Amino acid sequence: MAIRNSYKSSVDWFTIVIYALLVTFGWINIYAANYSPDSTVFFDMSSEHFKQLIWIALSLVIIGMIFLIDSQFFVEFAYVFYGFTIFLLVTVLLFGKEINGAKSWFEVGPVRFQPAELTKVATALALARLLSRFGFDMSKPMNIVKIGAIIFIPVLMILLQNDTGSALVYFVFILVLFREGMTGYILFFGFIASIVAVLTLIIPNIYIFALITATILITLFYNGVRKCQIKGLLWGALAAASLYFAGKLLKINLLPDYVMLAGIAALTIYLIIISFKKRLRVIPLYLLILWGAITLAFSADYFFNKVLNDYQRTRINVLLGLEEDPLGAGYNVNQSKIAIGSGGLTGKGFLEGTQTKFDFVPEQSTDFIFCTVGEEWGFAGSMFVIIGFVTLILRLIILAERQHSDFSRIYGYGVALIFFFHFAINIGMTIGLAPVIGIPLPFFSYGGSSLWGFTLLLFIFLKLDTNRNELIR
Numbered sequence: 001m002a003i004r005n006s007y008k009s010s011v012d013w014f015t016i017v018i019y020a021l022l023v024t025f026g027w028i029n030i031y032a033a034n035y036s037p038d039s040t041v042f043f044d045m046s047s048e049h050f051k052q053l054i055w056i057a058l059s060l061v062i063i064g065m066i067f068l069i070d071s072q073f074f075v076e077f078a079y080v081f082y083g084f085t086i087f088l089l090v091t092v093l094l095f096g097k098e099i100n101g102a103k104s105w106f107e108v109g110p111v112r113f114q115p116a117e118l119t120k121v122a123t124a125l126a127l128a129r130l131l132s133r134f135g136f137d138m139s140k141p142m143n144i145v146k147i148g149a150i151i152f153i154p155v156l157m158i159l160l161q162n163d164t165g166s167a168l169v170y171f172v173f174i175l176v177l178f179r180e181g182m183t184g185y186i187l188f189f190g191f192i193a194s195i196v197a198v199l200t201l202i203i204p205n206i207y208i209f210a211l212i213t214a215t216i217l218i219t220l221f222y223n224g225v226r227k228c229q230i231k232g233l234l235w236g237a238l239a240a241a242s243l244y245f246a247g248k249l250l251k252i253n254l255l256p257d258y259v260m261l262a263g264i265a266a267l268t269i270y271l272i273i274i275s276f277k278k279r280l281r282v283i284p285l286y287l288l289i290l291w292g293a294i295t296l297a298f299s300a301d302y303f304f305n306k307v308l309n310d311y312q313r314t315r316i317n318v319l320l321g322l323e324e325d326p327l328g329a330g331y332n333v334n335q336s337k338i339a340i341g342s343g344g345l346t347g348k349g350f351l352e353g354t355q356t357k358f359d360f361v362p363e364q365s366t367d368f369i370f371c372t373v374g375e376e377w378g379f380a381g382s383m384f385v386i387i388g389f390v391t392l393i394l395r396l397i398i399l400a401e402r403q404h405s406d407f408s409r410i411y412g413y414g415v416a417l418i419f420f421f422h423f424a425i426n427i428g429m430t431i432g433l434a435p436v437i438g439i440p441l442p443f444f445s446y447g448g449s450s451l452w453g454f455t456l457l458l459f460i461f462l463k464l465d466t467n468r469n470e471l472i473r
Helices: 002-010 013-033 048-068 071-076 078-095 115-131 141-160 164-179 184-202 207-221 223-227 231-250 257-278 282-307 310-319 331-342 369-401 406-430 448-465
Strands: 097-099 102-108 111-113
Touching: 013 048, 013 369, 013 448, 048 448, 071 078, 071 448, 078 102, 078 115, 078 141, 102 115, 111 448, 115 141, 115 164, 115 406, 115 448, 141 164, 164 406, 331 369, 331 406, 369 406, 369 448, 406 448
Parallel strands: none
Antiparallel strands: 097 102, 102 111
């Protein structure tokens, strides 16, 4: 009896209560999103709210099974689970059903299953297993290859399924690496790279911006520039690039393209010669950043125009203000914002949402479920959801930091970041702050795969947390 009471006291019931509240409120809004005044049958087995009840009931079974399994099991079988989910991703490419342009679903009768939801759990476990290995050095090239393989193999498989939204989730694991000791410079340059990639879509010939980026970074942050004779040259290059950049913004041909490109080529050749003569280590670094940024800009342009589908490009262009498409790609977001805005402070009331009731918002029970919250429950209900998710994510970070086991801590951060990405992007796209990439809101969006995947993510960590004072390896 003492052992049972001790086990109960080690479970983080606060997180479980948050889970129960979010799942319950999520189901209420799924019911509202599909409510029809003409329907008199509550337990309609074909309805989404009834199916979601079944998924919730099965989730309780999953939770019970997780707490019956020894924590060491998740460590020992992390790679096996990862390999199995990769096999599922390959299999769905061959035999899966295509829905909304993405071939990422298994379908058996009325039941659909998306293996990518399980792969998030498996990737978090496999990465935690690798990084927590005794004596693991993240800086070794072979270890970097192993980390990249674990993260980017599922990304590649999911991209082949034409499910870009799900693939983007896996990039949050890079932040886990940062927490575990990866240098902050990588994160900083990754941020700069993101800016260059976005600006590539907005401004023509943005690869010239790479020259500005490289010059600023080296001139301002590398002390060696202050001690060498090329400082003035770099500032001159910055001035020329800024002049070109300003001309493009103002649509004035201050410097022709061929002059700027010839200048970059001449600068590169001159710097290589100076580097050999003066043995200046800063110059190769500068050239690496310069041509890396140029390559990134061209790659971003190629990916945007050659890899993404037409509807994906249109969604991004609408978000960036480069296109107006109120009846096409912008329709969902416009209707979602109308629904959320119409809710006011306290909402129109449960089952009283007109935008929801008359299906003005497509996918309103899945990707755009938050618009149902905003319309029927208003600002108050929306804040309840946001506060609930923020509390859950902060609680997961606190739990991760109190772990004595590296495996549990790393996995906990992976869970917290996955929840954060889904929460931030899903709500962001419903209010027009993020592109519509089709990812669910945890515990709210309709679907068994999504609910089970997030339940597994969360409760495996809560199981590990019950052994937080032990060194699980």
